């Protein structure tokens with residue numbers, strides 16, 4: 595297999611992993627009993643890292 599094909603296959607594999615990890619994080623954040631730490635611009639949960647802007 596040439597280098598370009600190998601890299602493209604590797605990218606496709608990583609994209610599948612990335613999607614799976616994003617789903618896991620989304621699920622974790624949905625289930626989390628958040629403990630927010632506030633900064634001047636946003637608040638971030640110290641447990642799941644979900645961030646919410648303080649300005650809407």
Ligand SMILES: [Zn+2]
Nearest residue numbers: 626628639642
């Ligand atoms: Zn949380």
